[in-house]
Amino acid sequence: MERQVLATPLGGVEVLKENGRLKAVRLTRARPTRRSGSGRIARELDRYFSGEPVRFEDLELDLSDSTEFEKSVYRATRAIPFGNVATYGQIAKAIGNPKAARAVGQALGNNPIAIVIPCHRVVAGDGGLGGFTGGLHWKRRLLRHEGVLHW
Numbered sequence: 001m002e003r004q005v006l007a008t009p010l011g012g013v014e015v016l017k018e019n020g021r022l023k024a025v026r027l028t029r030a031r032p033t034r035r036s037g038s039g040r041i042a043r044e045l046d047r048y049f050s051g052e053p054v055r056f057e058d059l060e061l062d063l064s065d066s067t068e069f070e071k072s073v074y075r076a077t078r079a080i081p082f083g084n085v086a087t088y089g090q091i092a093k094a095i096g097n098p099k100a101a102r103a104v105g106q107a108l109g110n111n112p113i114a115i116v117i118p119c120h121r122v123v124a125g126d127g128g129l130g131g132f133t134g135g136l137h138w139k140r141r142l143l144r145h146e147g148v149l150h151w
Contacts, residue, residue: 120139
């Protein structure tokens with residue numbers, strides 16, 4: 001498995017690849033191994049953190065450890081554009097299971113590829129942020145970076 005920890009304006013981002021496929025992207029406190037990474041994912045992340053609305057759509061992801069339900073949630077979540085949010089309920093409707101908002105939240109809690117699968121863009125229907133595996137401080141930082149949060 002290939003591992004890099006990239007330095008970004010928001011902190012460290014750990015990237016794991018296996019057999020050329022993206023296995024994980026995690027927000028971390030680990031010390032960066034490089035200021036700017038090598039490879040396509042590192043270049044795409046550099047563009048994202050420079051403020052470009054990167055879609056990450058052509059990256060080959062390894063979601064072999066995810067269930068079919070999780071994969072459907074991840075596909076719907078990847079469709080949320082940079083600088084926008086959707087609710088857990090909206091994602092549940094998008095996958096054809098409108099009563100599955102809590103299950104959507106659980107699936108996003110298992111998301112192995114943060115930012116690329118932008119689970120930070122999914123918020124609670126009551127106007128709250130909802131949860132975030134890496135901690136709400138990261139979710140706030142990412143949403144501020146994308147211009148969604150102003151506080």
